[in-house]
Amino acid sequence: MSRFAALLAPWALIALLLGGWELACRALHVPSYFLPPPSAIAVTLIEDWRSLLQAAAYTLSNAVAALVLASLLGQGLALAVTMSRILERAIQPITVVLQVTPVIAIAPLVNIWAGTDHPERALVALATIVAFFPIYSGAVTGLRSADPDLVRLFELYGARRNQTLARLRLPSAVPFLLEGHKVAAGLAIVGTVVAEFVAGSGKVQGLAWRILDASFKLQAAKMFAALVMLGILGVALYALLQAVERAGLKWWRGR
Amino acid sequence: MTVASLQNVEVDYARGRALGPVSLGLAAGETVALVGPSGCGKSTALRLLAGLEAPSRGEVVRATGRGETAVVFQAPTLAPWLSARANVALPLALAGVGKAEAERRADAALARVGLAGAEAARPAQLSGGMAMRVSLARALVTEPKLLLLDEPFAALDEITRRALADDVLALWVASRPAIVFVTHNVEEAVYMASRVVVMTRGPGRIAGDFAVAGPLPRPPHFRTTAEFRATVEAVSEALGQGMAA
Incomplete structure (x- = not known):
């Protein structure tokens, strides 16, 4: 398979699917509130680009804030937990309960606590909960992943606890941290969107709200346009974090 | 002068006795090969000498201070x-x-x-x-002052092994640390060591203690000398008896 064909293949499939969709809509006279043709979605994307971009910026900024918070909390707690076995024992059941509870089930409560004046606080809080776990568990695993023989060597050379942490455990954790952040980035978007759905309307003006609002009005093309933006957002954030991961691993391994 | 010694040490793990009782003294500048079948506790003995593990009974005496003992593991173990x-x-x-x-x-x-x-x-x-x-x-x-090597060349090809064995001996000449190295290769043991200690199968005890004549580092073609062959034979026989014991 040539490089050119490999690059072209996914785009060709997308073009084929979109073409089939367009043709089917026209040939079968599908009502546009049910399934609009891709051309109608494209028109909506162009007409509404300004407000769509605003909505995307709203969703993205909340997701990024959540990612930063989750990163600080996840790594901080992982560090504390690896320093103290008793703390780990104490925290573990809570983290498991929080992890297995669907975020959508917690959302209404968090919305009440955040108050109607600051719905974005609820969004950030909920997205943080979702993005927290991959970073936390990656950091815990990473901090414990140091080569046992290297740990013995540090012991042999009389390394102090903070020396072992700074020169061995933290650097050993780097690949796990990079992976954790990459997964968490996607989840932060998911968490924000879920929280937006629960918040419903009012001051929350993200992409999920656009979808909800358009669905109340049976404007399927607008729903699709917001979905497309959401897809682009997710892919862009993931691609960015993947590039960071690659660069980080290259630096870590030296090649 | 004794750099380190094991005095009647025994090591028990949860699954049972892993080593001992073993007594072994290391003189300064001595190169000692520890040979034995897998699972005989030779790596455990090395870790005792390094102070990375404590014996269940008996005593480990070390005359070296912090930073005066070094260990090389089977893998390079680099960051x-x-x-x-x-x-x-x-x-x-x-x-x-x-x-x-x-x-x-x-x-x-x-x-x-x-x-x-x-x-x-x-x-x-x-x-x-x-x-x-x-x-x-x-x-x-x-x-x-004490260099401990735990099957350091086990993962390498024969040519690299031999080159590294000569390198270790050349380095030994420079500062003459006491060297203990664990191996299951009898020829390598006899080539590199002035003293070969043979262990029985686990829980390991000492089955034989052989002095190897000839200068260190080894002259060319040392492996073909009658002396070398005879020592390899003797060590192999002790190893065989230790396996049966």
Whole structure:
């Protein structure tokens, strides 16, 4: 398979699917509130680009804030937990309960606590909960992943606890941290969107709200346009974090 | 002078006795090979000498201070995020030696193991033999009085093994640390050591203690001498008896 064909293949499939969709809509006279043709979605994307971009910026900024918070909390707690076995024992059941509870089930409560004046606080809080776990568990695993023989060597050379942490455990954790952040980035978007759905309307003006609002009005093309933006957002954030991961691993391994 | 000794030590693990009772004294500058079947506790004996493990009974006496004992493991055990130089400088950095001084000594140690010019390379860019040499340089950089090698060449091909064996002996000449190395290769043991200690199958006891005549480092064609062959035969026989015991 040539490089050119490999690059072209996914785009060709997308073009084929979109073409089939367009043709089917026209040939079968599908009502546009049910399934609009891709051309109608494209028109909506162009007409509404300004407000769509605003909505995307709203969703993205909340997701990024959540990612930063989750990163600080996840790594901080992982560090504390690896320093103290008793703390780990104490925290573990809570983290498991929080992890297995669907975020959508917690959302209404968090919305009440955040108050109607600051719905974005609820969004950030909920997205943080979702993005927290991959970073936390990656950091815990990473901090414990140091080569046992290297740990013995540090012991042999009389390394102090903070020396072992700074020169061995933290650097050993780097690949796990990079992976954790990459997964968490996607989840932060998911968490924000879920929280937006629960918040419903009012001051929350993200992409999920656009979808909800358009669905109340049976404007399927607008729903699709917001979905497309959401897809682009997710892919862009993931691609960015993947590039960071690659660069980080290259630096870590030296090649 | 005795650098370290095991005095009637025994080690018990949850699954039962792993080693002993064993008594073994190491004189300064001696090179001792510890030979025995897998699972006989020879690596455990090495860890006792290093102070990385404590005996269940008996006593380990060591005349070496902090930084005077060095260990080389079967794998190179290098930090992938550090250059060869930084890996070698690590024991010095942990002991609080200044960066410039530590790097100067690390470069010198790398040059001694034939790796001048590879100071900036990362472990991932090195071959298995080169990585093992970095590991050796890291062990030598503190100028230890006791150098412990745990099957250091087991993962390498025969040609690299032999080259590294000669290198270790050449390095030994420079500062004459006491060397203990664990191996299950009898020829390697006789070639490298002035004394070969044979262990029985686990829980290991000492089945034989052989002095190897001839100069260290070995002259060319030492492996073909009658003396070498005779010692290999004797050690092999003791090993066979130890397996049956």
